[in-house]
Amino acid sequence: MKLNKRYPRSIRSYLSFYVSASVLTMVTLLLFFLFYTSGTGVQKYADDFAKRNNRQDAQFETYEEIPDEALKSISSKYNVVLEKDHSVNIEEPDGKRSRIFKESKQIDLCEVKKGSRPTNENEVMISLGYAEEHSISIGDKITVGRKERTVTGMFLRPDYLFMVENESDTYKNIDDFFLAVLDDKTFGSSFEEPNVIYKVIYNDSSKESEFRKEINSSYSMLSYLDADVNGRIHYVYQESDTYILVSWILLATVPFVAVVLICMILSRKIRKEQKIIGTLSALGYKPRTIMLHYSIMAIIPGLAGGILMSGVSLLVSGWFGKLTEGSFEPMEPDYSVPITIMLAGVFLPTIIYFIAAMLVTRKILKYNTVTLLSGSVGTKNAGKKIFTGSNMKVRTRFALRSVVGNPGRSIVIFLGIFLGSAIVCFGNAYYDSMAVLADNPQSQIGSYKYRYYLSDYGEGVYDDKTDVLINASFEAGKDTTVNVIGADEGCKRLNIIDKDTDDPAKLNEGWYISTLAAAMFDVGVGDELSMKNTLTLEDKKVKISGIIHNDYDVFVISSRENASKVTGIDPKYYDCILSDDSIDFENGEVALIITDKTAKKQMEMIADDFGAVIYTIILLGVIICIASLYVAINMMINEQSANISMLKVLGYKRSYIDTMVLRGNHILLIPGIILGLFSGAWLMKFFSDELVSVTEMIMPVEITLRTSLITIAVVCVCYFGSLLILRRRVDKIDMIESLKDNRE
Amino acid sequence: MFIEIKNAKKQYGTGEAAVFALAGVDLTLDKGKVYVILGPSGSGKSTLLNMVGGLDCLDSGDLIVDGRNIAAASKKELLQYRLEDVGFIFQFYNLIPDLNVEENIQVVSEISPKPLDIDEVLKSLEIEQYRKRFPKELSGGQQQRVAIGRAMIKNPKLLLCDELTGALDTKSSYAVLKFVEKMNQMYGTTIIIITHNEAIADMADCVIRFKDGNVASKVDNTNKCPAEKLNL
Numbered sequence: 004m005k006l007n008k009r010y011p012r013s014i015r016s017y018l019s020f021y022v023s024a025s026v027l028t029m030v031t032l033l034l035f036f037l038f039y040t041s042g043t044g045v046q047k048y049a050d051d052f053a054k055r056n057n058r059q060d061a062q063f064e065t066y067e068e069i070p071d072e073a074l075k076s077i078s079s080k081y082n083v084v085l086e087k088d089h090s091v092n093i094e095e096p097d098g099k100r101s102r103i104f105k106e107s108k109q110i111d112l113c114e115v116k117k118g119s120r121p122t123n124e125n126e127v128m129i130s131l132g133y134a135e136e137h138s139i140s141i142g143d144k145i146t147v148g149r150k151e152r153t154v155t156g157m158f159l160r161p162d163y164l165f166m167v168e169n170e171s172d173t174y175k176n177i178d179d180f181f182l183a184v185l186d187d188k189t190f191g192s193s194f195e196e197p198n199v200i201y202k203v204i205y206n207d208s209s210k211e212s213e214f215r216k217e218i219n220s221s222y223s224m225l226s227y228l229d230a231d232v233n234g235r236i237h238y239v240y241q242e243s244d245t246y247i248l249v250s251w252i253l254l255a256t257v258p259f260v261a262v263v264l265i266c267m268i269l270s271r272k273i274r275k276e277q278k279i280i281g282t283l284s285a286l287g288y289k290p291r292t293i294m295l296h297y298s299i300m301a302i303i304p305g306l307a308g309g310i311l312m313s314g315v316s317l318l319v320s321g322w323f324g325k326l327t328e329g330s331f332e333p334m335e336p337d338y339s340v341p342i343t344i345m346l347a348g349v350f351l352p353t354i355i356y357f358i359a360a361m362l363v364t365r366k367i368l369k370y371n372t373v374t375l376l377s378g379s380v381g382t383k384n385a386g387k388k389i390f391t392g393s394n395m396k397v398r399t400r401f402a403l404r405s406v407v408g409n410p411g412r413s414i415v416i417f418l419g420i421f422l423g424s425a426i427v428c429f430g431n432a433y434y435d436s437m438a439v440l441a442d443n444p445q446s447q448i449g450s451y452k453y454r455y456y457l458s459d460y461g462e463g464v465y466d467d468k469t470d471v472l473i474n475a476s477f478e479a480g481k482d483t484t485v486n487v488i489g490a491d492e493g494c495k496r497l498n499i500i501d502k503d504t505d506d507p508a509k510l511n512e513g514w515y516i517s518t519l520a521a522a523m524f525d526v527g528v529g530d531e532l533s534m535k536n537t538l539t540l541e542d543k544k545v546k547i548s549g550i551i552h553n554d555y556d557v558f559v560i561s562s563r564e565n566a567s568k569v570t571g572i573d574p575k576y577y578d579c580i581l582s583d584d585s586i587d588f589e590n591g592e593v594a595l596i597i598t599d600k601t602a603k604k605q606m607e608m609i610a611d612d613f614g615a616v617i618y619t620i621i622l623l624g625v626i627i628c629i630a631s632l633y634v635a636i637n638m639m640i641n642e643q644s645a646n647i648s649m650l651k652v653l654g655y656k657r658s659y660i661d662t663m664v665l666r667g668n669h670i671l672l673i674p675g676i677i678l679g680l681f682s683g684a685w686l687m688k689f690f691s692d693e694l695v696s697v698t699e700m701i702m703p704v705e706i707t708l709r710t711s712l713i714t715i716a717v718v719c720v721c722y723f724g725s726l727l728i729l730r731r732r733v734d735k736i737d738m739i740e741s742l743k744d745n746r747e
Numbered sequence: 748m749f750i751e752i753k754n755a756k757k758q759y760g761t762g763e764a765a766v767f768a769l770a771g772v773d774l775t776l777d778k779g780k781v782y783v784i785l786g787p788s789g790s791g792k793s794t795l796l797n798m799v800g801g802l803d804c805l806d807s808g809d810l811i812v813d814g815r816n817i818a819a820a821s822k823k824e825l826l827q828y829r830l831e832d833v834g835f836i837f838q839f840y841n842l843i844p845d846l847n848v849e850e851n852i853q854v855v856s857e858i859s860p861k862p863l864d865i866d867e868v869l870k871s872l873e874i875e876q877y878r879k880r881f882p883k884e885l886s887g888g889q890q891q892r893v894a895i896g897r898a899m900i901k902n903p904k905l906l907l908c909d910e911l912t913g914a915l916d917t918k919s920s921y922a923v924l925k926f927v928e929k930m931n932q933m934y935g936t937t938i939i940i941i942t943h944n945e946a947i948a949d950m951a952d953c954v955i956r957f958k959d960g961n962v963a964s965k966v967d968n969t970n971k972c973p974a975e976k977l978n979l
Contacts, residue, residue, distance in 0.1 A: 379883070388847075388881070391847060391850075391879055396857060397846065397850045397853045397854045397857055398854070398857065400846075400850065401843070401845055401846060401850070401854070404845050404846075405845055408845055645841070646843050646844075646845070649841050649843060650843075650854075651826075651829075652800075652802060652829060652835055652841075653829070653830070653835075653854065653855050653858075653897075654826055654827070654828075654829040654830025654831070654855075654858065655830075655858065656826065656858075659858065738802045738803075739797055739802055739803060
């Protein structure tokens with residue numbers, strides 16, 4: 004069909020539109036693909052790694068050691084794999100802290116990534132992340148267990164893919180903490196009383212409860228940590244879940260707006276061709292043929308954008324994946340894009356553009372041929388009559404009228420400004436949220452400098468420079484733990500201010516919940532929170548009387564008497580001390596120490612690690628902003644080419660033409676940016692709400708002055724940059740050719 | 748001598764596709780007269796009009812208008828020339844659809860150094876009552892009168908009309924030509940009309956015929972008749 008010859012000609016004529024629309028399609032989809040492949044790549048690697056190395060289902064400690072014979076009988080009875088895990092924590096002379104393991108044989112196997120296992124007392128194998136961070140090579144000597152040993156290998160363990168030193172930590176530490184494995188004989192001879200924890204794999208999950216109850220009744224369970232709430236394991240999934248969630252949120256918003264924008268431009272381009280459509284119709288072309296012709300033209304940016312996106316994502320997904328891996332031990336995930344998703348990425352926008360073009364052409368074809376040949380479809384607009392009685396200069400009136408009188412065109416430009424602002428604002432708001440998180444933890448958590456979790460219970464009070472708490476871990480919701488805290492009403496060092504009344508919580512009168520826990524479990528004042536004691540598996544319920552503003556910790560708190568009824572711990576005892584000063588405890592008395600700097604440092608590290616990802620979002624936001632504004636302004640200049648050429652004929656200077664044709668759209672800049680800022684904030688809020696259960700923290704939504712200024716600056720630079728580039732198109736408009744085109 | 752064209756050449760396309768739109772045109776035109784240029788399509792008459800109007804540039808030759816060589820003018824000088832000295836009227840009016848009648852004329856008066864009074868122009872063209880209407884709300888003849896108003900408001904030395912009645916019915920054509928004639932009489936404007944319509948030649952002071960990119964003949968019209976007497 005001769006009509007087919009129009010395709011390459013159309014591409015040549017509208018090359019800048021096709022290029023910018025393809026880039027816009029590509030970049031918006033790329034955002035989704037990068038986050039999606041990062042999330043799924045890490046998850047798949049973690050799953051495979053866990054399967055390969057027999058990752059635990061849970062780990063626990065008991066007051067009484069389980070004899071080896073009992074391990075065998077219990078394993079058989081409950082169809083579990085049960086293994087003792089031996090380790091020691093050593094403060095090395097150089098200030099580093101090592102956790103030395105006797106290598107497990109059944110659960111959480113060490114996978115040697117470089118070198119080999121140690122074979123004698125002078126050799127050691129260390130965790131890979133620490134080795135890479137400190138540029139330690141095979142053959143180097145390092146101090147482990149207060150003895151200099153030669154590094155023979157580096158390994159990863161499935162229960163330490165996220166290297167946190169303490170279970171309560173939320174961020175990795177590979178600066179001064181590492182894992183080490185000695186050969187069995189050396190470990191046995193070097194450490195007489197290692198820490199013992201038990202690890203379990205359930206082959207029959209229906210027997211899990213019975214198993215746990217028997218362990219607790221026979222050996223007094225001290226702690227129980229399911230793999231799903233073990234930060235060292237589940238943070239990998241949590242972070243990858245975050246990226247997958249981000250990808251879907253981005254897919255549902257950014258490409259949607261971009262596709263709407265491109266569809267609108269395509270529609271206007273087709274409407275501009277109404278005389279040709281009328282001519283084809285007059286020549287006897289069937290409506291179906293004409294619709295197909297324009298629909299095929301419309302799929303070009305979809306196909307080109309999709310193919311471009313596939314190519315670019317193949318090139319950069321690995322690089323981006325590495326950016327998102329910052330938190331984990333060095334892994335080798337496969338970041339390749341699943342072929343089905345890639346095909347969807349190529350064909351989905353293509354199909355949408357195809358349908359949009361078909362619908363517009365069908366609508367145009369409903370007009371009679373004479374109307375189409377006169378080119379008068381869609382030219383009536385009451386908006387064009389505004390400012391007729393005004394004393395403004397005609398060129399100002401023209402500029403304003405071309406904005407108000409062409410709502411479709413103005414919406415396209417507005418969408419371009421809005422989309423760019425929203426993405427840039429979102430990226431910066433994300434950064435601000437991380438910064439606020441890093442700045443505020445202590446003011447929300449409390450005024451204490453040290454928080455000591457004791458290995459055994461203390462009684463009464465400690466001293467007048469401390470507050471003491473009952474603290475017990477409960478399971479609530481799906482794969483989530485909540486701390487049940489018992490405190491005295493006069494407790495000064497913990498933030499227990501009721502969020503609604505600003506008064507200290509009346510702990511003797513009821514239960515209060517942190518804002519984070521309330522968001523995670525979707526409970527409010529008057530609701531009941533159901534929980535299960537991690538050790539005894541007893542079900543408990545507490546009725547919530549108030550909420551305490553704390554976006555960092557998951558807890559419910561009441562008086563020690565009330566907490567005693569839930570935890571079963573005698574109210575005169577305590578197992579947690581909040582102190583203004585450091586306390587010298589005997590070795591083994593303290594299970595865990597958290598300082599006021601810990602939370603801040605960890606949040607700062609999260610912010611730093613997310614930095615690269617956030618900057619990528621902002622960079623892609625800038626590209627989206629430029630591409631969307633470019634296509635929109637390009638379309639506007641094309642539509643105004645006849646007017647521009649006439650103005651040139653009339654002797655109009657370039658600056659006057661700019662005023663009339665381009666500058667009128669400046670008035671869209673302010674509302675576009677303002678709405679973009681609000682939408683960016685809304686996107687951040689939506690994102691924050693959705694992420695609460697995944698990240699176990701509430702990301703504050705704050706559009707700071709910095710974010711607002713950056714967004715305004717970036718969008719203005721993109722907008723005026725696009726205008727500057729496209730001004731050349733105004734110069735290139737040929738007076739004679741454009742006037743010829745302007746015939747009825 | 749108001750306009751002097753010497754050996755003007757203009758070629759479009761290259762190689763076998765090359766077309767000599769102007770093949771060494773020599774022509775002189777006097778001030779204040781009405782010229783009608785006739786000739787078949789592709790004879791070069793519209794190209795000549797574009798060159799005289801400063802819309803396009805010659806490949807070679809000279810084009811002197813009122814002592815100024817347009818062929819050697821810079822873009823800026825051409826812009827100034829179009830602004831001050833030339834008025835255009837096109838077959839398809841080329842009015843700006845977003846502007847009403849008054850504004851389509853004001854758009855020129857606002858940038859002209861010595862514009863005529865807009866009310867006078869509207870009145871003389873008998874379109875005063877349509878001043879707030881938009882082009883789409885006018886007939887072809889009315890639109891062409893607005894185009895004449897737009898061209899004349901700057902009081903140009905030269906009015907270039909490209910097939911100005913080509914899209915009009917006979918009645919409208921008479922009216923439009925009458926107004927063009929009136930402008931010539933009122934303001935002494937030199938007028939060049941390009942047309943296929945032989946009948947319009949009767950209102951000219953001089954009739955020029957074009958063929959194959961060159962002047963075939965240039966004949967003074969001794970039997971000039973008013974526009975209203977034309978046999979259209």
